[in-house]
Amino acid sequence: MGEFIMEKDLYILGIESSCDETAASIVKNGTEIVSNVVASQIESHKRFGGVVPEIASRHHVENVTMVIEEALKQADMEPANLDAVCVTEGPGLVGALLIGINAAKAFAFAHNLPLVGTHHIAGHIYANNLMQPMEFPLLALVVSGGHTELVLMDEHGSFELIGETRDDAAGEAYDKVARVLDIPYPGGPRIDKMAHESDEAIEFPRVWLEKDSYDFSFSGLKSAVINYQHNAKQRGGDINPYHIAKGFQDSVVEVLSTKTLRAAREFGVKQVIAAGGVSANKGLRAELEKIFAEEGIPFFVPPLKLCTDNAAMIAAAGTEMFKAGKRSGWDLNGRPGMELLSWND
Amino acid sequence: MIWLGIDTANTPLAVALVKDGQVLANEVTNIKLNHSGGAMLAIERLLTRVKLTAQQIDAIAVSEGPGSYTGIRIGVTLAKTLAWTLKKPLVGVSSLKMLAANAAMYNGIVCTLIDARRQNVYAGAFDAAANFENVVEDHHYSIADLIEKLDALNVPVLFVGHDVDNFWEAIVETLGDRAIRAPYTIDLPDAAQLIYLAEKMPQLTGDAVHNFVPQYRRLAEAEANWMKEQKNK
Numbered sequence: 001m002g003e004f005i006m007e008k009d010l011y012i013l014g015i016e017s018s019c020d021e022t023a024a025s026i027v028k029n030g031t032e033i034v035s036n037v038v039a040s041q042i043e044s045h046k047r048f049g050g051v052v053p054e055i056a057s058r059h060h061v062e063n064v065t066m067v068i069e070e071a072l073k074q075a076d077m078e079p080a081n082l083d084a085v086c087v088t089e090g091p092g093l094v095g096a097l098l099i100g101i102n103a104a105k106a107f108a109f110a111h112n113l114p115l116v117g118t119h120h121i122a123g124h125i126y127a128n129n130l131m132q133p134m135e136f137p138l139l140a141l142v143v144s145g146g147h148t149e150l151v152l153m154d155e156h157g158s159f160e161l162i163g164e165t166r167d168d169a170a171g172e173a174y175d176k177v178a179r180v181l182d183i184p185y186p187g188g189p190r191i192d193k194m195a196h197e198s199d200e201a202i203e204f205p206r207v208w209l210e211k212d213s214y215d216f217s218f219s220g221l222k223s224a225v226i227n228y229q230h231n232a233k234q235r236g237g238d239i240n241p242y243h244i245a246k247g248f249q250d251s252v253v254e255v256l257s258t259k260t261l262r263a264a265r266e267f268g269v270k271q272v273i274a275a276g277g278v279s280a281n282k283g284l285r286a287e288l289e290k291i292f293a294e295e296g297i298p299f300f301v302p303p304l305k306l307c308t309d310n311a312a313m314i315a316a317a318g319t320e321m322f323k324a325g326k327r328s329g330w331d332l333n334g335r336p337g338m339e340l341l342s343w344n345d
Numbered sequence: 346m347i348w349l350g351i352d353t354a355n356t357p358l359a360v361a362l363v364k365d366g367q368v369l370a371n372e373v374t375n376i377k378l379n380h381s382g383g384a385m386l387a388i389e390r391l392l393t394r395v396k397l398t399a400q401q402i403d404a405i406a407v408s409e410g411p412g413s414y415t416g417i418r419i420g421v422t423l424a425k426t427l428a429w430t431l432k433k434p435l436v437g438v439s440s441l442k443m444l445a446a447n448a449a450m451y452n453g454i455v456c457t458l459i460d461a462r463r464q465n466v467y468a469g470a471f472d473a474a475a476n477f478e479n480v481v482e483d484h485h486y487s488i489a490d491l492i493e494k495l496d497a498l499n500v501p502v503l504f505v506g507h508d509v510d511n512f513w514e515a516i517v518e519t520l521g522d523r524a525i526r527a528p529y530t531i532d533l534p535d536a537a538q539l540i541y542l543a544e545k546m547p548q549l550t551g552d553a554v555h556n557f558v559p560q561y562r563r564l565a566e567a568e569a570n571w572m573k574e575q576k577n578k
C-alpha cells in the first residue's frame with residue numbers, strides 16, 4: 001500500500017532518411033517534441049525535376065551526423081539521456097534508407113541503446129499523436145507521393161488496410177499533372193495554390209471504382225488532364241492552367257474525402273486523421289475539415305512541418321513499438337517495399 | 346591505441362581491430378553479402394570476440410572508395426557516425442590503395458582495380474617503393490584507357506585484386522611480360538592494411554568528421570547527364 005511506481009519518461013531519438021529529407025528528432029513519451037531537425041534536399045533535386053535516388057543518398061551521407069548532433073543540441077541532451085533509437089526501416093528509396101539505418105545502428109551500438117526499425121507510414125499516422133492523443137477506432141487517410149491509403153486502427157500498433165490506390169498515388173498524380181502544366185518541381189503545392197486562386201474549373205471525371213470499394217485510382221484522371229491539354233492545343237484554343245489545376249484538384253479532393261467519410265461512417269470511428277505529404281494540401285484539408293465538422297466526427301491533420309517527412313513522427317511511432325517490446329538487431333536492413341503490418345499481434 | 350578498420354567498398358566485407366601495432370582480430374568474407382545488414386553485425390562480432398566494447402575504440406579507419414556507391418556509403422556512414430558520437434578520430438583511405446598495400450613486400454608498381462561493369466573499372470596504380478604514392482590516379486576508367494596508361498609507364502606492373510581476372514586477357518595482350526599477376530592470397534581487401542595505412546595519415550576530428558564523404562570518383566549519372574545538357578544548350 002502507498003507504493004507508487006513512478007513511470008520514467010521515455011526519450012527516443014528518431015532518424016528518417018527514406019526519401020529526400022535527412023531528419024533527426026527527440027521525442028518525449030511518444031507525444032512531445034523535444035527537438036525536430038530536418039535537412040531538406042529539395043533545392044538540389046529541383047534541377048532534375050524530381051528526386052534522384054543516387055543524389056539523395058549522397059546528400060544523406062553528408063548530412064546525417066550533423067542532423068543528429070543538432071537534434072541533441074536543440075534538446076540539450078546527451079546520448080546517455082536517451083532510451084532508444086528508432087529509424088525508418090521502410091518503405092522508401094533503398095539507398096536512402098540505408099544511410100539513416102546505418103547511422104542509427106552505429107549510434108545505438110556506440111551508446112548501448114536499443115534499436116527499433118519503424119515503418120514510414122506508421123510514422124506519418126503517428127505524427128498526429130504529437131498533437132492530440134489518438135482515439136480508437138481511428139481512420140487514417142494516408143496521402144503522399146508514394147501512398148494513397150485508408151488505414152483503420154482499433155488500438156495502438158494495429159493497422160488494417162481498407163483501401164489503397166490501384167495505380168498512381170495521389171501525390172504522384174499531382175507531380176505528373178504539374179509536369180504537363182510545365183510547373184517546376186515540386187509541383188503539388190503549386191497546383192494547390194493555383195486551384196485556390198481559380199474560380200473556374202474544367203470538369204474532369206471522378207473515379208469511384210466498385211460501389212463499396214475503398215480503393216482509389218488516379219491514372220485515369222491524369223490521362224484526362226493530359227488529353228484535355230492535348231486537344232485544346234490542337235484546336236489552338238487558349239489553355240488556362242489555373243482552370244485545369246482547379247478541375248484536377250476538385251476531382252482528387254472529392255474522391256478522397258467522399259471515400260474517407262463513407263469509411264468513417266461504416267466503421268464508426270471516433271477520430272479521423274490525415275497523414276502524409278499531400279495532407280498539407282489546403283484544398284484537401286479544408287474539405288475534410290468541413291465534412292467531418294458536419295458529420296460530428298473529430299478530424300485532425302498535423303501542422304505542415306509534421307505532414308512532410310520528419311523524424312519526430314518516426315520517434316512517435318517508434319515509442320509505441322518500443323513500449324510494445326519491439327527491438328531490431330544489428331542486422332537491420334532497409335526494406336524499400338515494406339508493408340504496414342500491425343506490431344501488436 | 347585501438348583501431349577499428351572497416352571496408353565495405355565492394356563485394357567483400359573486411360573488418361579488423363589493431364591494438365598498438367598488433368592485429369587483434371581480422372575478418373574478411375568474399376561472397377555476395379548484404380553490407381547494410383552485415384557490416385554492423387561483423388563489427389559487433391569482432392569486438393565481442395576480443396572482449397572489447399565500442400567505447401574502447403580509439404580511432405577508426407574506413408575505406409572511402411571508389412567502388413560500389415551503396416557499399417562505400419554503408420562503411421562511411423558507420424565509420425563517421427561511430428567517430429563523431431564516440432568523439433574519436435577518423436581516417437579515410439582509398440579502397441584501391443588498401444588493396445595495393447597487400448603487396449607491401451613488393452618493390453615496384455602495383456595496379457589495383459575493381460570491376461565497374463561494361464568494360465569499366467575503378468583503378469589506380471601505386472609505387473610500392475614510395476609509400477604507395479599514386480602513379481596513376483584513382484579513377485573510373487574504361488579498361489582500354491587504364492591499360493594505355495599502364496603501358497605508357499613502360500615498367501612491370503603487379504596486378505592485385507579479385508576482379509583482375511575479369512580483364513587479365515586484355516591486360517596481357519598489351520603489356521605482355523610487363524603484366525605480373527599477384528597470387529590470389531593477396532587479392533582480397535584487408536582491414537588491417539587499411540589501419541596500417543591510416544596510422545600514417547592525418548586524422549579527422551570535429552567538423553571534418555561531419556563533412557567526411559565517400560570518394561566516388563565519378564559523377565552520379567543524373568548529374569553527368571544534366572551537365573551534358575547544359576553544355577548543349
Ligand SMILES: [Zn+2]
Pocket residue numbers: 120124144276277308309
Ligand atoms: Zn513520407
